Amino acid sequence: MTNQEIMTLHPKIFSPLWKRSPIKIIVSLLIFSYLIFSIKYFNISITDFINGLNKMKPILLSMITWNDFLSWNFNSILVGILQTLAMAFLGTIAASIISIPLGLLASRQVMKINLFRFIIRRFLDFIRGVDILIWALIFVRAFGLGPLSGVLAIFIADTGTLSKLYSEAADNSDNKQIEGLISSGSSKLSTIRFGLMPQVIPIFISQSLYFFESNSRSAVILGIVGAGGIGLQLSERMKAQYWDQAFFIIIIILIMVALIDRLSRFLREKLIND
Amino acid sequence: MNEIILNSHNKSLIRKKRFWNISLITLLLIGITLSSKIIDFNSSNLLNGIPRLGDYVSQILPSLETNNLFLSSKDKGSIAYWYFNLPKYLKLLFETFNMALLATIIGSTLALFLSFLAAKNTSPNSLVFFTIRRILEFFRGVPEIIFAILFVWVLGIGPLAGIIAMTFHTTGSLGKLFSEVHENSNNKPIDALKASGGNWLSEMKFGLLPQVLPNLISYVLLRFEINIRASTILGFVGAGGIGQELYLVINFNYYEEVSAIILLIILTVVSIDLFSGYLRKNIIGVEND
Amino acid sequence: MKPLRIKNLKKKFKDTVAINGVNLEIEEGKITGIIGRSGSGKSTLLRMINRLIEPTEGTIEFNDTIITDIKGKALRKWRSECAMIFQQFNLVDRLDVLTNVLIGSLGRNYSFLNLFGYFSKEEKINALRNLNRFELTEKSLQRSGTLSGGQQQRVAIARALMQKPKILLADEPISSLDPKNSKRVMDDMLKINREDGITIICNLHSLEIAKKYCDRLIGLSEGEVVFDGKPNELTASISKKLYDLDDE
Numbered sequence: 001m002t003n004q005e006i007m008t009l010h011p012k013i014f015s016p017l018w019k020r021s022p023i024k025i026i027v028s029l030l031i032f033s034y035l036i037f038s039i040k041y042f043n044i045s046i047t048d049f050i051n052g053l054n055k056m057k058p059i060l061l062s063m064i065t066w067n068d069f070l071s072w073n074f075n076s077i078l079v080g081i082l083q084t085l086a087m088a089f090l091g092t093i094a095a096s097i098i099s100i101p102l103g104l105l106a107s108r109q110v111m112k113i114n115l116f117r118f119i120i121r122r123f124l125d126f127i128r129g130v131d132i133l134i135w136a137l138i139f140v141r142a143f144g145l146g147p148l149s150g151v152l153a154i155f156i157a158d159t160g161t162l163s164k165l166y167s168e169a170a171d172n173s174d175n176k177q178i179e180g181l182i183s184s185g186s187s188k189l190s191t192i193r194f195g196l197m198p199q200v201i202p203i204f205i206s207q208s209l210y211f212f213e214s215n216s217r218s219a220v221i222l223g224i225v226g227a228g229g230i231g232l233q234l235s236e237r238m239k240a241q242y243w244d245q246a247f248f249i250i251i252i253i254l255i256m257v258a259l260i261d262r263l264s265r266f267l268r269e270k271l272i273n274d
Numbered sequence: 275m276n277e278i279i280l281n282s283h284n285k286s287l288i289r290k291k292r293f294w295n296i297s298l299i300t301l302l303l304i305g306i307t308l309s310s311k312i313i314d315f316n317s318s319n320l321l322n323g324i325p326r327l328g329d330y331v332s333q334i335l336p337s338l339e340t341n342n343l344f345l346s347s348k349d350k351g352s353i354a355y356w357y358f359n360l361p362k363y364l365k366l367l368f369e370t371f372n373m374a375l376l377a378t379i380i381g382s383t384l385a386l387f388l389s390f391l392a393a394k395n396t397s398p399n400s401l402v403f404f405t406i407r408r409i410l411e412f413f414r415g416v417p418e419i420i421f422a423i424l425f426v427w428v429l430g431i432g433p434l435a436g437i438i439a440m441t442f443h444t445t446g447s448l449g450k451l452f453s454e455v456h457e458n459s460n461n462k463p464i465d466a467l468k469a470s471g472g473n474w475l476s477e478m479k480f481g482l483l484p485q486v487l488p489n490l491i492s493y494v495l496l497r498f499e500i501n502i503r504a505s506t507i508l509g510f511v512g513a514g515g516i517g518q519e520l521y522l523v524i525n526f527n528y529y530e531e532v533s534a535i536i537l538l539i540i541l542t543v544v545s546i547d548l549f550s551g552y553l554r555k556n557i558i559g560v561e562n563d
Numbered sequence: 564m565k566p567l568r569i570k571n572l573k574k575k576f577k578d579t580v581a582i583n584g585v586n587l588e589i590e591e592g593k594i595t596g597i598i599g600r601s602g603s604g605k606s607t608l609l610r611m612i613n614r615l616i617e618p619t620e621g622t623i624e625f626n627d628t629i630i631t632d633i634k635g636k637a638l639r640k641w642r643s644e645c646a647m648i649f650q651q652f653n654l655v656d657r658l659d660v661l662t663n664v665l666i667g668s669l670g671r672n673y674s675f676l677n678l679f680g681y682f683s684k685e686e687k688i689n690a691l692r693n694l695n696r697f698e699l700t701e702k703s704l705q706r707s708g709t710l711s712g713g714q715q716q717r718v719a720i721a722r723a724l725m726q727k728p729k730i731l732l733a734d735e736p737i738s739s740l741d742p743k744n745s746k747r748v749m750d751d752m753l754k755i756n757r758e759d760g761i762t763i764i765c766n767l768h769s770l771e772i773a774k775k776y777c778d779r780l781i782g783l784s785e786g787e788v789v790f791d792g793k794p795n796e797l798t799a800s801i802s803k804k805l806y807d808l809d810d811e
Contacts, residue, residue, distance in 0.1 A: 085309075137521075471670020
């Protein structure tokens, strides 16, 4: 067979690029034109970047040259870390506890009245739609600057997410155990305790650990809008341009987060094995 | 005889479990007490704040009157009055949306390239593997808002600082996720490519990428959702978008604008979440490329 | 004659010695079968030939090149001349058959455009010709994962042919296939050996098939060569030693 014959036998394979994989071409073109649009829209210019880089150099330099190391206020940093951890801890616990009843109320198994379930679910969606930082700002207005507002922000934001998770876990749980209990005549409360709970509890503890991990990160951020903790310490130093101390605090934060990650993973693995 | 052994074994198990349960609860109680002390959390602070919270909430809620709901923006009580700044908000939302989109596109591209170097089975050597992994962890671990503050300092107030901050964080976060996907995938096609004399780039493009692409796209869409949320609040430190406006109206106590903007943000976030969720379900189901 | 010379080859994994001093000369243009129990070192030996596994001691020579010394571009060139097919085919399931075959050309004829998934007209024609030898052209645009085991292995052979190889290494190519497909794949390998003169080195676990298709048999036991000769020279006692049981 000649080459020409082969090509005529398989027209699809030898058709031009734009016919063979139109999606690939369209997506690439879209992304390319979007990039060009962004450059115009955001006024991205190379001179701006170069100016920015030039400004970065002294900042980066001062980040790694630590002068007067011993005169830094380590006490405030330590208190900041403890506050942040305390915020994350309390917020997680409070949210974990409240999310159980809320989650059950939002689940099909427990809340049979569709309208109430719908309302509760929308309420939880609303809470989740507002970013935790916005809640922090609102609570700072009401409760003042400081970690109390942070705890409340974490509490509210987590309740939204955790409740949804729990309600989904409850929805997906095995019906058979529950049916068995109902048929043997136990009350609704007992059904929940012995039918639903054993399946849900390991997930519950594991999720709480995971959320504590993530909340310790959030707690850092909340400090920046005034909700106390190490975030506040960091943003104050950045505003005062103490870049070396700021860098130091960033490293401390990274170490703290890494340690919590490890601890959380260790505990969760132990949970699976028990 | 066996029954006795079983029984005592059972009893010790129950005792062990009870021990663990009690110690857990004790630890928790200690933790709660300590934490409350550290942050000065007591019932008086909390109770004093609640009425203030109620006041604030009622202040930011719009004063809508059912008679005037659909009248013009000059008439108090109408929706148009509440949202008189809507054109401005929409412009800022558009800016916010684009910030997130651009950061996601650039971040995921960078993450893709770096992820090949940060996965054990595809990294050219262990020094590169270690270094790139640490770099990705750094970008992922430092909160975006910290980068944003830094870049506002360097580049000035405006969306650019936010875009760069989000790009760094996206690169770190996606880079790590991508590398985990690579490590969990099948090495056999990569072996086949190596055995046929292909270079490292071909191994990645033809051996690894086809396997992992749907997973990667799913993570990118998820990341876009997260970035939309982030871009709404980075403005708090001057990095542009609707966050900057929200920070302004909260600080100047333009009460009703606060609820107006918050509602808009919720609607935006929820719709992007839904749209992205829809795309993700369809990408995993249907293969393309 | 261009023999492949294996000199005193050894491979040690941590504490286990997988290959313990192998000396062989593989003839050009013939089908050489390597037989032995699982764990005897067949796969390790084969993969040292194209350096997927690095030997701990010893050398391999082909045509005045010391294969065990080359690096980088030269190593990739060797690998493109020395094609390999695998027990589990190692195709990319999500890609279509044609692309899988085209991948075989990357070692020999690589261009920047390939990274965008673009292959030249000439290579596509090559690929179709190779698929045609195995009567698989109708499946060209199907995902390779949807094909049967036997078909996938033959696609793998087509891919190997794209490399225009001098040697074909086959690592237990039929172990995952049923008897009918095994026969078909072995017949196809026989065909390319007779028609293209490609040297084939094939790991097999079935003694019967090995005797039927190979010009020469090498028996491996615990990393050492215990037999090297024609199939009809293989006595019952030696095969018992190789497998610890009778003829399969």
